[in-house]
Amino acid sequence: MISPKQIYVMSAVAGINVATIYYNQPILNTIAQDLHVSALAVGNLPTFSQIGYGLGLFFVSPLGDKMNRKKLLLISHLLLALSLVGLSIVENLYALYALSLLTGLFAVSAQIVIPMAAAMSGKDKGRVVGSIFSGLLTGILLARTLSGYVTEWFGNWHGIFALSSVLVFACMVGIAKTLPNIEPHFSQSYGSLLASCVYQLKRFALLRANALLITVLFGVFCSFWTTLTFKLSLAPFNFNSDVIGLFGILAVAGALLAPYIGKIADKINPTFTKILSIAMIVVSIILMKVFEDSLAAFIIATLLLDIGFQAVQINNLAQIYTLDEKAHSRINTAYMSSMFLGGALGTAIGVYCWEHGGWALVSLQLLSLSVIALAIILYSALSSKHSKTL
Template identity: 35%
Template sequence: MDGSAHRLSGAQVALMSFSTGLVVASNYYAQPLLHTLAGEFGLTAAGAGIIITVAQLSYAVGLLLLVPLGDMLERRSMIVGMTILCAVGLLITASAPNLALVLLGTAIAALFAVVSQVLVPLGATLAAPEQRGKVVGTLMSGLLLGILLARTVAGGLSSLGDWRTVYWVAAAVMIVTAIALARVLPHHHEHAGLPYHKLLASVFTLFANESVLRLRAVLGAFSFAIFSVLWTSMAFLLASDPYHFSDGTIGLFGLVGAAGALAANLAGRLADKGKTDTTTWLGLILLLLSWVPIALARESIIALLIGILVLDLAVQGVHVTNQNVIYKLFPHARNRVTAGYMTSYFIGGSTGSLLSATAYAHWGWNGVSAVGALLSLGGLLTWVVWRQVGHEPAGLVQAQR
């Protein structure tokens, strides 16, 4: 069946949302386990952070090199194949006897986990125009739930078995999901008419020619860097004085952040109404404010929970707004736009992870909070300056035509 004549059913959107969350979760299973992995492989806190950094950098490479193929190859076959290869990476990690193979498996799983960013533009393409924001919001809810619940699932499975159990189970579920996607997704092939090297080059051309895309990529990088600053070091905080929580308990904190998925559908619906300006302002301001309670985490677990909730709501709101703007700008190049935007997004995330692990190793939780607050201020100032020079409103007018 040709996807161009297809409209997504509720069941298809649900499966795509679940799949998006499942594959991206493979980048985050290690986060609540970092202190356990550090102990097993003789690593410092900063050294253990390299596992998360490798995952995010590999994901960024996949975004740049693999996602543009969605504008060239048949989407269903591409999605199923990448999902299976992601499972292979998880299997390598599960059976790894040393850190080198953990990093190899992590890199392979993350490289092909970019299939989530093929599913999102496919959903945007197949959705009715008046429901595009809602569908994208639903898929991004799945993505955020995957990122956050990965911690809860990893903590729970680690408590039932050990850290390897997490990866064995995740690989099995991934293979079953690949089979379901092969059966449920519609056939869709939309060739951009460019050879691969020109397809990749066009990603950079789009960035060079469209200022709104550059702005949204920078805001995305800031937001995910801020997100990663919090979640990379939080396991170390919660495993040390005064809490001494187990892997399973640390994983439960993902349930609090999962409430941020609510922001995806709300931001998507507001984007359908043309209110992207409002959601951007609100998200960036809340990101900065969230670090006030987060900074008090050593004194109050309630303050930390409030900060997690506000930060994750804000990150998701900014991210979904960004995606709706750029998808409207380039309806015939959504995979390439996604590749460029999400490459920037995950470079921001890997940078945030590295800064977070380094700050915690040298200055503890106060250092982590200072880094998060400074990055939040940087994102807000970027938006303010951009609006002062008058670029964003014009871009939004074009995006909302």
């Protein structure tokens, strides 16, 4: 059984790793001024980080089924820490591109540790996965705020990457001292391993349904957080970026509920929980559409949307990690690849809607995607019930 200490270490690993691909976003203007390049040129840095993370998700994280996961984590952490050290000292834009790509590639340790935790958790998968996912979400949500404040405190943009490298080295110590050696179950070639990731979607109907659901819902999540910045920067709010960043801290409050959501996921019918969670998301969007000039409405809606998304995500993960213990990493790769594809599409759609119809069109788009997500759950539940009666 997994111990509380191991859960804390794995939560920290997930959050610290995933945060590294978001540190550059709030300091792009500072980097552009320091290197005397255009905002458009440094605007490619987050793109390289995300590309690296996508590559790592598909090409690195499945290795958790083929090699010792503890060893894989230590190697990826060492390479991540060295990439961050490079970011803390270089002054060349193209070197920053390359190192941002490598940072994203090796930050994928977060997607190695979640399946590992599920394999160690026994029957409490919802609670354990919820705790690890809470750490991951906290890392995503706090990364931008921390980066801005550290850059301001150090007086230059290199400081956040230097600090991050120290945190990653600290994670290596925690991994080495607390996590067990887990022998792999997959003995075939690396090419067969990658092909098997895609095969898992064909193999499990539940994985297909959950992957499709999270593709749509993560699209809602990313579209909301991208367009929220635009909305809050205009009248009647007229907030600066530091105030808007506080909404990220507000969302952390929702992230801290993830372990409790996980406990519920272990006990209550998952379909009912998902329907209730999406209903929360729908209510949050309606609040923001009807009361679009109310700060209180946006605060309440942010909490509801964040908690609703997390509840669906934790239920999904708890379900898919029961499918085949020997294929946890490959199942996770298939699921998470779908999720990040949905996030990229949701962001693009959200920006398009904002540019062509403002908040009215954005909120309509969010509501439409949420209704589609609800339809996916109901169809999946009815299909499953029908197959059992045959």
